[in-house]
Amino acid sequence: MNIENSKAQMKKGILEFCILSILSNGDHYPSEIINKMKDAKLLVVEGTLYPLLMRLKNDGLLSYRWEESASGPPRKYYKLTPQGEQFLKELEVTWAELVEAVNKTTRKDQ
Amino acid sequence: MKKTITMNLSGIIFHIEEDAFEKLSHYLQTIKGYFKNAEGCDEIMNDIESRIAEMLHSKVSTVKQAVVMADVESVIAVMGKPEEFAGDSADTKDSSQNKQQEDATGYTYTGRRRIFRDPDDKIVGGVCSGIANYFDFDPIWLRAAFAIAFFAFGTGLLLYIVLLIIIPKAKTTAEKLEMRGEKVDVNNIGKAVNEEFQEFRKKMNDLGKEMQSPENKERMRSGAQKGADFLKEILYRIFKGVAKAVSFLLILVGVVLMVALLATLFGRGVVAVSDGGNDIRLSLYEICAVVLPDDLQIQYVITGLLLFLGIPLLSMIYGGTRCLFDIKRKNKIVKYAGNLLWFVGLGLMVYVGIKIGADFTEQSGNKQQLYISQPAGNALYLDLKEMPKDDERKIDRHYSHNFYRGDWALISKGDNTFSIGYPRLDIVQSQADTFELFVIKTAQGFDKKDAANRAKNIEYKIVQTDSLIEFNNYFDIHAADKIRAQDVKLVLKVPVGKTVFLSKRMEGIIYDIDNVTETLDSDMVNRRWKMTQKGLECVDCQGLDEAIHLSHPPPPPVPPSHEHNY
Numbered sequence: 001m002n003i004e005n006s007k008a009q010m011k012k013g014i015l016e017f018c019i020l021s022i023l024s025n026g027d028h029y030p031s032e033i034i035n036k037m038k039d040a041k042l043l044v045v046e047g048t049l050y051p052l053l054m055r056l057k058n059d060g061l062l063s064y065r066w067e068e069s070a071s072g073p074p075r076k077y078y079k080l081t082p083q084g085e086q087f088l089k090e091l092e093v094t095w096a097e098l099v100e101a102v103n104k105t106t107r108k109d110q
Numbered sequence: 111m112k113k114t115i116t117m118n119l120s121g122i123i124f125h126i127e128e129d130a131f132e133k134l135s136h137y138l139q140t141i142k143g144y145f146k147n148a149e150g151c152d153e154i155m156n157d158i159e160s161r162i163a164e165m166l167h168s169k170v171s172t173v174k175q176a177v178v179m180a181d182v183e184s185v186i187a188v189m190g191k192p193e194e195f196a197g198d199s200a201d202t203k204d205s206s207q208n209k210q211q212e213d214a215t216g217y218t219y220t221g222r223r224r225i226f227r228d229p230d231d232k233i234v235g236g237v238c239s240g241i242a243n244y245f246d247f248d249p250i251w252l253r254a255a256f257a258i259a260f261f262a263f264g265t266g267l268l269l270y271i272v273l274l275i276i277i278p279k280a281k282t283t284a285e286k287l288e289m290r291g292e293k294v295d296v297n298n299i300g301k302a303v304n305e306e307f308q309e310f311r312k313k314m315n316d317l318g319k320e321m322q323s324p325e326n327k328e329r330m331r332s333g334a335q336k337g338a339d340f341l342k343e344i345l346y347r348i349f350k351g352v353a354k355a356v357s358f359l360l361i362l363v364g365v366v367l368m369v370a371l372l373a374t375l376f377g378r379g380v381v382a383v384s385d386g387g388n389d390i391r392l393s394l395y396e397i398c399a400v401v402l403p404d405d406l407q408i409q410y411v412i413t414g415l416l417l418f419l420g421i422p423l424l425s426m427i428y429g430g431t432r433c434l435f436d437i438k439r440k441n442k443i444v445k446y447a448g449n450l451l452w453f454v455g456l457g458l459m460v461y462v463g464i465k466i467g468a469d470f471t472e473q474s475g476n477k478q479q480l481y482i483s484q485p486a487g488n489a490l491y492l493d494l495k496e497m498p499k500d501d502e503r504k505i506d507r508h509y510s511h512n513f514y515r516g517d518w519a520l521i522s523k524g525d526n527t528f529s530i531g532y533p534r535l536d537i538v539q540s541q542a543d544t545f546e547l548f549v550i551k552t553a554q555g556f557d558k559k560d561a562a563n564r565a566k567n568i569e570y571k572i573v574q575t576d577s578l579i580e581f582n583n584y585f586d587i588h589a590a591d592k593i594r595a596q597d598v599k600l601v602l603k604v605p606v607g608k609t610v611f612l613s614k615r616m617e618g619i620i621y622d623i624d625n626v627t628e629t630l631d632s633d634m635v636n637r638r639w640k641m642t643q644k645g646l647e648c649v650d651c652q653g654l655d656e657a658i659h660l661s662h663p664p665p666p667p668v669p670p671s672h673e674h675n676y
């Protein structure tokens with residue numbers, strides 16, 4: 001087993017959840033999402049984000065609009081769709097359960 | 111100092127250094143390769159490109175205008191290597207429901223290969239390595255082929271020069287990349303065809319959906335529009351296919367004709383002229399030797415023909431190749447040089463034509479009386495002496511090429527070419543009481559004197575053996591005189607009361623002899639003709655039908671013969 005691979009696999013599963021969470025606080029364009037995730041050390045390379053956004057959009061969880069930018073090309077601002085909000089809520093529940101379950105099973109002092 | 115390329119990334123113009131561009135373009139292509147099976151590949155690529163554009167934009171300013179390698183490297187570090195985020199796209203593959211359809215119709219990147227000369231692997235101009243790159247084989251075979259073809263009348267050299275001109279050199283890194291773009295092989299062609307077919311199917315499906323959808327007329331109209339677009343595209347593709355086939359044919363025909371032209375001009379090629387069903391073959395040199403004036407070099411003719419016929423052939427090959435390989439870059443210098451050379455060729459041809467024509471300006475001739483001894487009897491026997499049997503046989507054997515035009519012939523005998531003409535004989539009434547034979551020689555030249563000289567040089571022979579006169583069936587034209595409408599006319603004057611006998615063979619020389627019965631030349635032979643006050647009268651024409659038995663003239667007495675040579 002490759003440790004890097006395992007780490008990446010673990011992160012990947014929660015990336016979608018994090019993206020949806022970030023977008024639930026307001027509309028963002030990819031660079032902003034990336035910066036936030038980088039701050040949180042969730043994301044190593046930006047390239048990962050684009051296919052994810054695409055997938056979420058195609059599944060109807062996200063939508064986007066174009067906005068002119070003062071510098072550089074126009075930006076895509078992503079926002080959650082009602083379906084996405086519903087999806088996020090379910091994920092939040094699942095996440096809370098997971099954290100609890102994982103904490104329980106991995107706690108050493110028990 | 112470094113060369114920069116102007117690049118449009120997501121609508122923003124960047125000046126980017128060549129090596130940096132190569133790196134970036136390779137990077138983007140690799141990513142594309144990873145995502146090509148993912149849904150929305152185009153959109154992902156657009157997003158990535160616009161993000162890169164944004165990052166690069168922040169790295170250039172008015173003082174640092176060009177994007178350099180370090181910028182690209184840092185961008186790649188931020189974006190991550192394709193293999194680092196490739197797993198995600200693999201996930202996406204089976205995550206979506208409509209993947210199947212999207213996959214089938216999804217855009218796949220085809221970095222179509224284009225033909226360029228390879229400046230990095232060249233012996234002369236990189237033509238062979240360029241072609242070898244395009245078709246993926248070792249250039250050494252092509253080089254060997256060209257080297258061998260070099261000896262086929264220089265065809266290889268010429269073809270090489272043509273290709274050198276047509277195929278553009280891969281100057282920029284982008285072109286070098288295109289040069290090694292996606293392989294052109296059977297699989298690839300199969301893939302391309304499959305793609306087209308999928309596209310076709312998608313369009314048909316779309317069309318079908320449009321038709322079936324219970325929408326209003328607006329939709330129907332857009333359906334019709336789509337149908338029209340679709341048809342247009344099909345027609346365009348068919349047209350393109352036909353154009354490619356035609357261009358291939360153009361190249362093929364052009365090359366074949368070119369080889370023929372070069373063989374004619376530089377080899378011992380032949381010019382075929384049809385003469386009543388017989389093909390007569392002569393080399394250009396043989397014709398020039400007897401037609402061109404002395405002061406006109408044969409090189410004028412060769413250069414003229416080469417340019418006048420060769421340039422259109424070259425442009426045929428050129429155009430065909432451009433179309434076949436989708437070469438866009440134009441070479442204006444070549445175009446103008448080609449046009450100019452063609453006009454030079456035309457000018458040379460006109461010059462040669464005028465020069466030859468000038469040699470036919472004036473006609474002159476002379477009339478001589480040939481001495482003949484009067485026959486013992488009242489009759490003169492006329493026979494035709496054909497070319498010596500030996501000669502004739504040789505001619506048949508070695509030189510099937512004689513060239514008849516009007517009344518002269520060109521005969522090549524081994525390496526020598528000589529020209530001969532055919533005389534004509536007329537028989538008229540003599541005012542005197544003796545047989546008289548006149549020979550009228552005429553020729554043409556640039557002035558009277560020139561023409562008269564030529565006429566004088568014509569050699570014609572008769573042999574008299576007592577009452578038998580043998581005419582040669584040809585006269586010799588002096589080799590240095592060229593062919594200038596030389597002509598020999600013989601006039602035999604027969605006194606009233608005397609007869610001539612025309613042998614069967616005389617048919618080849620007599621021409622429109624007047625007689626009282628208006629008998630045709632071909633019926634006059636094998637007969638005795640008596641000159642009367644009214645003209646020639648046949649003596650033994652009664653019972654024409656059974657009178658074919660006289661195939662030879664009666665044997666004349668055999669006294670020592672003497673020969674006249676004029």
